[in-house]
Amino acid sequence: MSDTAESTSTAAQLTTLRRTVGFWGLSFVSLGSIIGSGWLLGALTAASIAGGGGSLISWVLSAVMLMVLALIHADLGAAYPVAGGTSRYPFYAFGGFAGFSAGWTTYLQAVAIAPLEVEASLSYVNSIGDVSKTFPLINQDGTLTLNGIIIGVLAMALFAFINLGGARLLSDSNTGIVLWKIFVPVLTIVVLLLLDFHPGNFTAHGGFMPFGWHGVFAALPAGVVFALQGFEQATQMAGESVNPRKHVAKAIILAMIIGSLVYIGLEIAFVGALDPAKLLANGWANPIGKGDYGPYYTLAISLGVGWLAVILILDAIISPGGTGLIYVGTTARISYALGLPKALTTVNKRGVPVWSILVATVFGVLFLLPAPSWQTLVNAITGATAIMYGFAPIALGTLYRKDTTRDHPYRMPVPAVLLPVGFIFANLIVYWGGFHVTWMLAVGLLFGQVIYIIANVVKNPVAAQPRWSSALWIWVWMAGNVLIAWLGNYGGGLGVLGNGLDALVVAVFSLALYYWVTRTGQEESTIRQSFKEDLIQGQGAELEPPVGIA
Secondary structure, three states, X not given: OOXXXXXXXXXXXXXXXXXXXXXXXXXXXXXXXXXXXXXXXXXXXXXXXXXXXXXXXXXXXXXXXXXXXXXXXXXXXXXXXXEOHHHHHHHHHHOHHHHHHHHHHHHHHHHHHHHHHHHHHHHHHHOOHHHHHHOOOEOOOOOEOHHXXXXXXXXXXXXXXXXXXXXXXXXXXXHHHHHHHHHHHHHHHHHHHHHOOOHHHHHOOOOOOOOHHHHHHHHHHHXXXXXXXXXXXXXXXXXXXXXXXXXXXXXXXXXXXXXXXXXXXXXXXXXXXXXHHHHHHHOOOOOOOOOOOOHHHHHHHHOOOHHHHHHXXXXXXXXXXXXXXXXXXXXXXXXXXXXXXXXXHOOOOOOOOHHHHHHHHHHHHHHOOOOOOHHHHHHHHHHHHHHHHHHHHHHHHHHHHHOOOOOOOOOOOOHHHHHHHXXXXXXXXXXXXXXXXXXXXXXXXXXXXXXXXXXXXXXXHHHHHHHHHOOOHHHHHHHXXXXXXXXXXXXXXXXXXXXXXXXXXXXXXXXXXXXXHOOOXXXXXXXXXXXXXXXXXXXXXXXXXXXXXX
């Protein structure tokens, strides 16, 4: 072998992710991301905002909305199986500026989830009386104490260590954790339903929907959507799937179905197990009395099921910890899509992006410093997640029109209907998060875009313009969302748009933007070339190349 050929081979080995993750590994990566701290805290949050019956509607509505978005990601993940897929799909459709914008949003929300899960775990454990008195982990304002920060940093270091073992170690470690994470919620549902169930709670203290549709919608960004999000993690690791064209779509759909059923069951069991006397005395604002950070733990103690309380505390460590473990790994994979320096995306002999994992861990540790409460961070992360999801229907709608020879191993049903509907759903989630969150997300996205533009103008002023000009619609999108949120009646809005009218305005705006943007995009030859380059550079590969890809 010549020196040139040998160096090329070595370079390929150092930049190629290894395909070692099977169907169940992908399924558990997505399902493990869905079932985290959301199940421990989501039911109480939803009931507090929407009431007993209203909270059920919130979960069902969220499941329907996210299932549509999951089907879109399943289609994209099977057709374009690359690492950091949520960022690469807009890149193929619209070029580097759109790809970076989606990747920047994806990275920001993903890098914050692992430390958020750690904080949730510590908060739950802190609800135990002896812990909060002898070794407090949480301050009264909801931030971490020094003890909590130290334990949180050690947890993040453990996540990094497991991820440095490679995708196979991550997948194998996650399998046992996910099985546990499914078992405990199901066990909790069964025990609560059998021991203490009060059907009247669903209509208590104000009726089935005591806070109306406003409460139902407000609960979605306050923890319901956050709990169910995470299905896209299979697409982030598609570059390491042994058969992505066959496995990615099925993994996403399976994880979403199981996660939805578990969360709806948990809400039914939680509301039914509440003490009617406490509910009458405290209302939905504080339906279990003390122990807000451990609602199921508090219910188990009050029902005399001490053994279940012990299991719940253990799960408060395992479930959020498992989700945090996954997000440290998948955040590192998103680095590929951002086009970061090769030093950050180069992999070692085991196919592990070492520096990407370490950088993601460092950023995560920063979130463990005294920061807003779990609830505040959840609102912001949910908004960022909705924006990330919003790129998918726009990208797939454009790719359907432009990349016409692409083979889609899984094709979502009625795309002409579900694609624009999916975009409406994503924008509704952003809107329901409120004006305060929406404008901050827009500024955060703009900050990353400015960095991208400056870097590219400095590097190549001539080539930079087409890279970002083809995606100027993103600014129209963000400006429209901020304006509607400002006029709306959620989270600091002026209240000009009443209930019903606000959703209609969001829908009309979303449809107009969708049909405009999907008629733009890059040419098919450019899309095919970009995808082919990703395959060559090791971000993905196909066992059965689609039509048009050599």
